[in-house]
Amino acid sequence: MAKKKSDYFGLDWIISLILVILPPTAWICGIVTRFQEGKYVAGIIRIFGGWLIWLVDLVMMIMNKSIWRLLNV
Numbered sequence: 390m391a392k393k394k395s396d397y398f399g400l401d402w403i404i405s406l407i408l409v410i411l412p413p414t415a416w417i418c419g420i421v422t423r424f425q426e427g428k429y430v431a432g433i434i435r436i437f438g439g440w441l442i443w444l445v446d447l448v449m450m451i452m453n454k455s456i457w458r459l460l461n462v
Contacts, residue, residue, distance in 0.1 A: 396422055396424065396450075396455055396456045397422055397456075398418070398421075398422070398425075399416045400410050402454045406446060406451070408438045408451050409426045409443075409446050409447055409456070410447065411442050412440065414444055415439075415447070416439035416440065416443060417436070419435045419442065419443075419446060419456060420432050420436055420439065421440060423435055428460060430460055431459060431460040432459075434460070
């Protein structure tokens with residue numbers, strides 16, 4: 390039975406939760422994650438609005454075990 394991986398680099402959910410609690414790491418990991426997914430516009434939005442998105446990411450990680458996908462196209 391395989392573990393369900395979380396958003397940040399395929400790490401376990403609890404490790405991703407710890408990373409998202411700290412604003413600087415959540416900001417950097419969110420940017421890198423979106424660029425790795427090939428979502429360049431979403432990555433650029435996170436560069437400039439990452440501090441605002443951090444709270445939403447925190448709530449979403451706790452509730453859905455996934456970061457917020459503003460642009461998932």
